[in-house]
Amino acid sequence: MTGGPERRGEESHPRDRAVPEFSVIVPTLDEESRLDETLRRARAALGPESELIVVDGGSRDRTAEIAALHGAALAAARCRGTQLATGARAATGQILIFLHADTWLPEGSGDALRAAVRAGAGAGCFRFAVHPPARGLRYRLLEWGVNWRTRHFNTATGDQAIFASRGAYDASGGFEDLPLFEDVTFVRAVRRVTRFKELPLAALTSRRRWEDGFLRTVLKHWALRVAYAAGADPSRLSRYHARPTPRAARDR
Numbered sequence: 274m275t276g277g278p279e280r281r282g283e284e285s286h287p288r289d290r291a292v293p294e295f296s297v298i299v300p301t302l303d304e305e306s307r308l309d310e311t312l313r314r315a316r317a318a319l320g321p322e323s324e325l326i327v328v329d330g331g332s333r334d335r336t337a338e339i340a341a342l343h344g345a346a347l348a349a350a351r352c353r354g355t356q357l358a359t360g361a362r363a364a365t366g367q368i369l370i371f372l373h374a375d376t377w378l379p380e381g382s383g384d385a386l387r388a389a390v391r392a393g394a395g396a397g398c399f400r401f402a403v404h405p406p407a408r409g410l411r412y413r414l415l416e417w418g419v420n421w422r423t424r425h426f427n428t429a430t431g432d433q434a435i436f437a438s439r440g441a442y443d444a445s446g447g448f449e450d451l452p453l454f455e456d457v458t459f460v461r462a463v464r465r466v467t468r469f470k471e472l473p474l475a476a477l478t479s480r481r482r483w484e485d486g487f488l489r490t491v492l493k494h495w496a497l498r499v500a501y502a503a504g505a506d507p508s509r510l511s512r513y514h515a516r517p518t519p520r521a522a523r524d525r
Contacts, residue, residue, distance in 0.1 A: 295383065296324040296366030300356035304374035305334040307479070311374055312343040318382035324366050328356040353431075354455030358448040370436045371448075371456075375479035377404065378434060385472045386436060395441030395467030396460075398429035399476035407480065411487055423471050427464065431456040434476040441467040453497070453507045 297315045301308060312325050327340030330351035340346035349359040357371055368386055372378065379399070389397055401419040403412050422428060429435055435456060437445070445463040448455050463469065483490045 293322055293324040293366040295319045295368050295370060296364035297370045297372050298357060298360030298364060299327045299372050299374055300353050301327055301336050301374050302330045303332045303334050305336045305339055307375050308336055308339050311377060314377045318378040318380055320383055326360045326363055328360040330356055352450055352452045354448045354451035361442060361447055368436055368438055369442055370434055372434050373431050376432060376434055377477040379474045381474060385474050389470050389472060390438060393468050394470035396437040396463040397470035397472060398433035398435045399472050399474055401433050402475035402477050403480045404477035427469055428460050432478040437463055451507045
């Protein structure tokens with residue numbers, strides 16, 4: 274993409290504004306039903322001076338309008354890696370937090386992030402949990418599995434609200450222009466330049482993607498991860514990732 278990101282709404286980084294401690298970067302596509310709550314919770318969890326940057330990939334709803342009410346609303350190509358990199362370039366905060374539009378930061382996030390950085394972690398993630406809470410065993414197993422993988426393999430996905438100090442982000446090379454597995458690729462890169470830590474608090478991710486067929490969705494995600502680990506092109510894999518499950522297709 275040439276010419277830099279397109280900015281919608283008012284200029285969000287005036288020269289006389291103090292450097293914020295936190296910058297939250299949210300990639301979006303048609304997220305008007307969830308974005309307002311996500312941004313409100315992020316600001317409540319991090320403090321009123323936190324910087325909120327939404328990078329939209331071409332929404333046809335009110336996503337960009339809602340984003341402009343909370344902070345910066347940028348536009349970029351419809352590619353999550355590109356959107357995250359665009360937001361990171363525009364961010365002015367000391368700690369960058371990469372947040373999905375359907376993921377809520379928990380209370381106390383600011384204190385947990387500060388403690389991690391003081392302890393020497395230049396990057397990391399939150400624990401994983403789903404919302405609304407589910408009583409069924411399958412979601413408890415899902416949460417356990419994701420958190421076990423983080424602890425034992427020192428990795429994370431975007432659902433866990435990955436964070437990095439500005440220095441660690443820049444030293445790692447940042448997010449690549451990948452439509453899928455941009456999060457896994459970034460974590461691998463940032464681990465080479467700093468300590469990566471899982472925070473004790475859980476970010477809450479919507480159950481929406483698993484409700485169209487829990488087992489099918491889990492198996493599809495694992496199949497895609499195996500294919501990526503074997504060297505498959507993320508651009509090609511993203512076509513399969515975007516396909517609805519059979520139930521979702523029937524419900525349309």
